[in-house]
Amino acid sequence: xxxxxxxxxxxxxxxxxxxxxxxxxxxYVVSPIxxxxxxxxxxxxxxxxxxxxxxxxxxxxxxxxxxxSSILFGxxxxxxxxxxxxxxxxxxxxxxxxxxLNLEDIDVMRLLLKRELALDAIEIRxxxxxxIRNELARTDTLAQDTAQTSRRxxxxxxxxxxxxxxxxxxxxxxxxxxxxxxxQWQHAENRAELPRFSLRIRDIKIDSTAHLxxxxxxxxxxFRGRAEGFRIETPDSLYVLSIDSVGIDSDGGRLSLDxxxxxxxxxxxxxxxxLEKRNASTEVSVARVDLKGVDLKRLFRLNDxxxxxxxxxxxxxxxxxxxxxxxxxxxxxxxxxxLRELPIHVKIDSLKIKDGFIRYDELGEESIKPGYVTFERxxxxxxxxxxxxxxxxxxxxxxFDGSAYLMGQGRLDAHLKFMLGDSTDRFEVRGTLGKMxxxxxxxxxxxxxxxxxxxxxxxxxxxxxxxxxxxSGGELRWRYQDLKISVLNGDKVLEDEESRRDIISFxxxxxxxxxDNPKGxxxxxxxxxxxxxxxxxxxxxxxxxALSGMKHTLGVENPRPEEKTxxxxxxxxxxxxxxxxx
Numbered sequence: 335x336x337x338x339x340x341x342x343x344x345x346x347x348x349x350x351x352x353x354x355x356x357x358x359x360x361x362y363v364v365s366p367i368x369x370x371x372x373x374x375x376x377x378x379x380x381x382x383x384x385x386x387x388x389x390x391x392x393x394x395x396x397x398x399x400x401x402x403s404s405i406l407f408g409x410x411x412x413x414x415x416x417x418x419x420x421x422x423x424x425x426x427x428x429x430x431x432x433x434x435l436n437l438e439d440i441d442v443m444r445l446l447l448k449r450e451l452a453l454d455a456i457e458i459r460x461x462x463x464x465x466i467r468n469e470l471a472r473t474d475t476l477a478q479d480t481a482q483t484s485r486r487x488x489x490x491x492x493x494x495x496x497x498x499x500x501x502x503x504x505x506x507x508x509x510x511x512x513x514x515x516x517x518q519w520q521h522a523e524n525r526a527e528l529p530r531f532s533l534r535i536r537d538i539k540i541d542s543t544a545h546l547x548x549x550x551x552x553x554x555x556x557f558r559g560r561a562e563g564f565r566i567e568t569p570d571s572l573y574v575l576s577i578d579s580v581g582i583d584s585d586g587g588r589l590s591l592d593x594x595x596x597x598x599x600x601x602x603x604x605x606x607x608x609l610e611k612r613n614a615s616t617e618v619s620v621a622r623v624d625l626k627g628v629d630l631k632r633l634f635r636l637n638d639x640x641x642x643x644x645x646x647x648x649x650x651x652x653x654x655x656x657x658x659x660x661x662x663x664x665x666x667x668x669x670x671x672x673l674r675e676l677p678i679h680v681k682i683d684s685l686k687i688k689d690g691f692i693r694y695d696e697l698g699e700e701s702i703k704p705g706y707v708t709f710e711r712x713x714x715x716x717x718x719x720x721x722x723x724x725x726x727x728x729x730x731x732x733x734f735d736g737s738a739y740l741m742g743q744g745r746l747d748a749h750l751k752f753m754l755g756d757s758t759d760r761f762e763v764r765g766t767l768g769k770m771x772x773x774x775x776x777x778x779x780x781x782x783x784x785x786x787x788x789x790x791x792x793x794x795x796x797x798x799x800x801x802x803x804x805x806s807g808g809e810l811r812w813r814y815q816d817l818k819i820s821v822l823n824g825d826k827v828l829e830d831e832e833s834r835r836d837i838i839s840f841x842x843x844x845x846x847x848x849x850d851n852p853k854g855x856x857x858x859x860x861x862x863x864x865x866x867x868x869x870x871x872x873x874x875x876x877x878x879x880a881l882s883g884m885k886h887t888l889g890v891e892n893p894r895p896e897e898k899t900x901x902x903x904x905x906x907x908x909x910x911x912x913x914x915x916x
Contacts, residue, residue: 365391365392365393366391368391368393368498369388369391369402371498372386372388372494372495373385373386373387373388375493375494375495376407376494377410379493379494382410382413383409383410383413383414383424384407384408384409384410385407385408385409385410386405386406386407386494387404387405387406387407388402388405389402389403389404389405390402390403390404395442395446398438398439398440398441398442399436399437399438399440400435400436400437400440401434401435401436401437402432402434402435403434404431404432404433404434405430405431405432405435406429406430406431406432407428407429407430407431408427408428408429408430408431408464409427409428409429409466424468425467425468425635425636425637426465426466426467426468426634426635426637427465427466427468427519428463428464428465428466429462429463429464429466430461430462430463430464431461431462431463432458432461432462433460435458437453437456439453439454440452440453445499448500449498449499449500449501450499450500450501450502450503451499451501451502451503452502452503452504453503453504453505454504454505454506455504455505455506455507455508456504456506456507456508457508457509457510458507458508458509458510458512459510459511460510460511460512460513461509461512461513462512462513462515463512463513463514463515464514464515464517465514465515465516465517466517466518466519467516467517467518467519467637468519491540491553492540492541492542492544496542500541501539501540501541502538502539502540502541503538503539503540504538504539505536505537505538506534506535506536506537506538507533507534507535507538508532508533508534508535509531509532509533509534509535510532511530511532512530512531512532512533513527513528513529513530513531514527514528514531514561515527515528516528525566526564526565526566527564527565527566528561528562528563528564528580529562529563530561530562530563531559531560531561531562532559532560532561533557533558533559534557534558534559535552535554535556535557536554536556536557537554537555537556538552538553538554539553539554540553551584551630551631551634554584555584556584556585557582557583557584558581558582558583558584558585559581559582559583560579560580560581560582561579561580562578562579562580563578564576564577564580565577567599571599572598572599572600573596573597573598573599574595574596574597574599575594575595575596576594576595576597577591577592577593577594577595578592578593579591579592579593580592582630584630586626586627587625587626587627587628587629587630587642588624588625588626588628589623589624589625589628590622590623590624590625591620591622591623592621592622593619593620593621593622594618594619594620594623595618595619596616596617596618596619597617597618597619598615598616598617614653614654614655614656615653615654616651616652616653616654617650617651617652617653618649618650618651618652619649619650620646620647620648620649620650621647621648621649622645622647622648623644623645623646623647624643624644624645624647625641625643625644625645626641626642626643626644626645627641627642627643627683628640628641628642629641636679637677637678638678638679638680638681639678639679639680639681639682640679640680640681641681641682641683642683642684643682643683643684643685643686644682644684644685644686645686645688646685646686646687646688646690647688647689648688648689648690648691649687649690649691649712650690650691650692651690651691651692651693652692652693652695653692653693653694653695654694654695654696654697654704655694655695655696655697656696656697656704657696657697657698657699658697658698658699663869664869665868665869666868666869666870666871666872668759668761668803668872668875669752669872670752670753670754670756670759670761671759671803673719673720673721673754674721674726674754676721679721679722680719680720680721680722681719681720681722681725682716682719682720683717683718684715684716684717685715685716685717685719686714686715686716687712687713687714687715687716687736688713689711689712689713690709690711690712690713690738691708691709691710691711691712692708692709692712692738693706693707693708693709694706694707694708694873696778696782698781698782698783700784701781701782702781703781704781704782705777705778705779705780705781705782705783706777706778706781707740707741707775707777707778708740708741708742709738709739709740709746710738710739710741710742711737711738711739711742712736712737712738713736713737713738714734714735714736714737714738714748715734715735715736716732716733716734717732717733717734718730718731718732718733719732720732720754721754725754725755726754726755727755728755729753729755730754730755731751731752731753731754732751732752732754733749733750733751733752734748734749734750735748735749735750736748740767740770740774741770741774741775741777742774743770743771743774744767744768744769744770744774744792745767745768746765746766746767746768747765747766747768748763748764748765749763749764749765750762750763750764751763756802758802758803758804759802759803760800760801760802761800761801761802762798762799762800762801763797763798763799763800763808763876764797764798764799765796765797766794766795766796766797767792767794767795767797768792768794769791769792769793769794770791770792771790771791771792772787772789772790772791772792772814772817773787773788773789773790775787780822784821784822785819785820785821785822786819786820786821786822787817787818787819788818788819788820789816789817789818790814790815790816790817790818790819791814791815791816792812792813792814793813793814793815794811794813795810795811795812795813795814796810796811797809797810797811797862797880797883798810799862799876799879799880801864801866801875801879803866803868804865804866805863805864805865805866806862806863806864806866806875806876806879807861807862807863807864808862808879808883809859809860809861809862809883810859810860810861810862810880810883810884810886810887811857811859811860812851812860812883812884812887813851813852813857814850814851815849815850815851816849816850817849817850818849851887858886858887859887860882860883860884860885860886860887861882861883861886862879862880862882862883862886863882864878864879864882
């Protein structure tokens, strides 16, 4: 009995010594070696593009825990600046900082015997993630050479522990109260921040094949995240873009933005003073933006935006122009050109607008207050929007079908067609304006061109415009009745007899103005022709094209040169005029 006790005691002592040795070795020998090995692997496998810094790594095999006081994974900027060719191959650069990592309840036997690390859940609080968009890089294909991609991609986590572990399995990873910063490589001052983000990733599996699985992202098929308080100022410090919350869900590839606002930081009266050549301001708000069927992997890896459907709910666009201020003379590209010049590839199958509102205000050079026009209850669908090169080469065409109410009264139905790959930027516009009281347009005509519509009814207007980057043509059938106008002097009607006779003489001799169209069975069809001023916007181009047809319908003859200035001042909104006017 005594020998048994001695044997048991000896065995316990030896076992205790062995366990203590294992504990000491794992904490003070194995832990530093593993930490250095991980840091070396990151450097080697990314060709020194990235570096890893693991502080105070403690591996406790007996307790089944792994701890670190801090972890930093990020680009080695000093190396990158010396090896510029590496930068050209990276659309994005990433940096991750963790203020500590604590892994518990590790199955030690499975780890030692099968070299598999399995955990039920990990929560990481206050992580910091920086995404640096590299404007110099351009990657056109997601699937590159498999061997090179799996080896060189810094997001291929498996390459860092290959040879040490076969598999890492995690039931759930929960990141909370984190911060995401978005920057540009060449312009770090262009910085956006998501100060409060959370991300829940489920069913994570990392092995030799998981990185190549196109159905997985973050090594998982299921993840969901949310960020709040996004805010960024534009580089000119005149506007701010803010979003109350941003959501992402891998199920169905969904992105959502709640309460988006793009607003000027200064009042209208101050905008011109802030920038010498700024004579316009814009304000945009959207109650909610939903993107469905987003190719999230392509978006995060290549910055390419491939989306099945985009829904814009209650978009509100307010635009203001002050013509008293100097306007910069610059070429304004048409929509097709803007789309082609985007730094990312875009493919949106459909974009739906629900319950939109547009208002345009303009203060003329001689106006006391701005005139305005509104398009209310705007609904429509834009289809096949893309700038993907092979789609442009095969004749991609974008279309828009929608409706709105002009000044809240006349229903406007429109069909637009854009030939996206056409070198001349061809387009086509068809539309119909329903019945409305034309006096509603006084909000613009009185303050902008000093013309008051005393009475008149639009019965129906049909228009068809085709054009390109240089000129437009088409046809306008404007059916109206009882049209009567008066010319104003500033904000007062010209009531003295001499002025009245001058206006009557002008209208009688130079303006064969029909009060009704058609007259009897005689419908005057307006011919549309307009040469574009490339320094004006697309909307100005369309507006002047339609007005050229209105001018012809009204029976307006071309004024003699000496009368042109007077004509432009009085009848600007009833005639297209020259291509240099606004």
